[in-house]
Amino acid sequence: MRDGPQATDSASATSTGPRRPDPPTAVRLTPRSRGEVALAVVAGAFTLAQLLLVRPGMGLGWDESVYVSQVSSHGPAAFFSAPRARGVPLLVAPVAAWSSSTVLLRIYLAVLSGLGLLLALRAWRGVFPARVLATAGALFATLWVTLFYGPQAMPNYWVATGALAGTGCFLRAQAHRSDRAALWGVCLSAALMALMRPTDAVWAALPLLVVLVCVRRWRHPALLGALVGGLVAGAAEWVIEAYVSYGGLAHRLSEASRIQGGLGWNIAVGDQLRALGGRTLCRPCTSAAPPVLETLWWYALPLLAVLAVVVAIRARRSVATLVPLACAASAAFPYLFMIGYAAPRFLLPAYALLAVPVADLLVHLVRAPGRIRRPLTVTLLTLALVGHLAAQLVVLKDTVRRTTAAHREWASVAAGLHRLGVRPPCLVTGVNDVPIAYYAGCSSAATVGHDANTTSSGIRRTARRLPTATLVAPGAGPPGYARAWTEHRVAGLRVYRAPTPSAGGRQ
Numbered sequence: 001m002r003d004g005p006q007a008t009d010s011a012s013a014t015s016t017g018p019r020r021p022d023p024p025t026a027v028r029l030t031p032r033s034r035g036e037v038a039l040a041v042v043a044g045a046f047t048l049a050q051l052l053l054v055r056p057g058m059g060l061g062w063d064e065s066v067y068v069s070q071v072s073s074h075g076p077a078a079f080f081s082a083p084r085a086r087g088v089p090l091l092v093a094p095v096a097a098w099s100s101s102t103v104l105l106r107i108y109l110a111v112l113s114g115l116g117l118l119l120a121l122r123a124w125r126g127v128f129p130a131r132v133l134a135t136a137g138a139l140f141a142t143l144w145v146t147l148f149y150g151p152q153a154m155p156n157y158w159v160a161t162g163a164l165a166g167t168g169c170f171l172r173a174q175a176h177r178s179d180r181a182a183l184w185g186v187c188l189s190a191a192l193m194a195l196m197r198p199t200d201a202v203w204a205a206l207p208l209l210v211v212l213v214c215v216r217r218w219r220h221p222a223l224l225g226a227l228v229g230g231l232v233a234g235a236a237e238w239v240i241e242a243y244v245s246y247g248g249l250a251h252r253l254s255e256a257s258r259i260q261g262g263l264g265w266n267i268a269v270g271d272q273l274r275a276l277g278g279r280t281l282c283r284p285c286t287s288a289a290p291p292v293l294e295t296l297w298w299y300a301l302p303l304l305a306v307l308a309v310v311v312a313i314r315a316r317r318s319v320a321t322l323v324p325l326a327c328a329a330s331a332a333f334p335y336l337f338m339i340g341y342a343a344p345r346f347l348l349p350a351y352a353l354l355a356v357p358v359a360d361l362l363v364h365l366v367r368a369p370g371r372i373r374r375p376l377t378v379t380l381l382t383l384a385l386v387g388h389l390a391a392q393l394v395v396l397k398d399t400v401r402r403t404t405a406a407h408r409e410w411a412s413v414a415a416g417l418h419r420l421g422v423r424p425p426c427l428v429t430g431v432n433d434v435p436i437a438y439y440a441g442c443s444s445a446a447t448v449g450h451d452a453n454t455t456s457s458g459i460r461r462t463a464r465r466l467p468t469a470t471l472v473a474p475g476a477g478p479p480g481y482a483r484a485w486t487e488h489r490v491a492g493l494r495v496y497r498a499p500t501p502s503a504g505g506r507q
Helices: 003-016 030-054 063-068 088-097 102-124 130-141 143-151 154-174 180-196 196-213 223-244 249-259 269-275 292-314 321-338 344-365 371-421 433-440 456-463
Strands: 428-429 441-444 468-472 486-490 493-497
Touching: 003 493, 030 102, 030 249, 030 371, 063 468, 088 154, 088 180, 088 292, 088 433, 088 441, 088 486, 102 130, 102 292, 102 493, 130 180, 130 344, 130 493, 143 154, 143 344, 143 486, 154 180, 154 344, 180 223, 180 249, 180 321, 196 223, 196 321, 196 344, 249 321, 269 321, 269 468, 292 344, 292 371, 321 344, 344 371, 371 433, 371 493, 428 433, 428 456, 433 493, 441 456, 456 468
Parallel strands: 428 441, 428 468
Antiparallel strands: 468 493, 486 493
8 A cells, every 4th residue: 555645646647647847947136136246246347447447567656655564575664654554554464464566466455445345335235225336336436536546555445435334334223223233334344444544534433423422313322332432443553553652642643734734724625626637646736627527527526415415305315315425524524624735535435425325316317207308317317427437537547657657767766776786775765765765675764854754864874884875856956964975867866875884884
């Protein structure tokens, strides 16, 4: 006798005929999965664009050489001035600690920056739809300044991703107070910002701190603790170092202000505008403004922000728009109104935060109903975005070309120093001493300026025991300590080489 299940199967086969295999079904992604794929595509395209458009072999810039030298085995650490923080050296240490390859470092940072963008966008899940987040990521990632600084050993991009991620997690934690992942996201994002640039972190987080303390219905002790705890944890090393190496926190802040020209009321909006043409540092900023087509997007940003607020209010979701706009305005304020020079990278946190409300506005315009209005809107927006992207690529290409040429010149000078016998261990002073010394594997020193770290007598003492050279620009005279040294010409610079130290003078 057959048992039950077997009998059932037999009866079923007898009554309905042989069983046919189930037809294959197509794998369909859920809306959540499609959103994840869209964000991953944007982040991956951002990484790929960096590798293709920003030359991995571009060489290190001035600030990069300072940061990388702190952990590099290539040469001694450069002077670390008061405004700088140790976040970037920690970021590049996994590569720079064992390899001097700039190409490898650029690839590592490009991949890492793409991952950072992905995580920052994912932090906004549930606050805005995935199509808005993907659009925001694309808008931010296609700015020439974002592409240029993504693969560089500089802190500003990481402050931007930290601000973007932290603000998204903040809104999630406010909406769902039991969301522990959002609380951790706020804490870690704040720590990342403070680790990279403590003062920038405070400005970016200031609106969040204000509403948590001053608005009763926004009070959330756990969220306040996560935000403050993250800022404190990230800035702890900078504060401790202030007391160990800079004479205290107040003195370090004062010194940082002095190095940046003295912080105070100083309208730098025009300086930032002039820097948008591809000037990585505009100090002093006396050049003409770049062509209007290259900066039209910058003029449009305030208008787009206002329209985004109007749309959000009409849709009764103003909080998710006003909070990032407030954080963007706060992050940009010191660099627009409190500093006497400009660099496009300073506003990266503001651009990242503005991207979300602007993307929400653009998606709203595209999806607005109307048989005539909608196609017209899509066409006009497409043309505007294509023109915007073309302008960004033009500026990026020119900036990469000029920067690469400058870095190659520094490398040429370093090679010339080696031919003159200035080889590690050695000392380089004078014009562009910091990056050229890094390229040559030497120490750098200055008696005046922002990186002053020694005296003329100190340089003379070093020259008696180590190969030493002073770099002088054409038309300028050598400093007093180098007037008796031998003059040479290297790659357009006048190089004053100290007398060769005696064998007994070396240590």
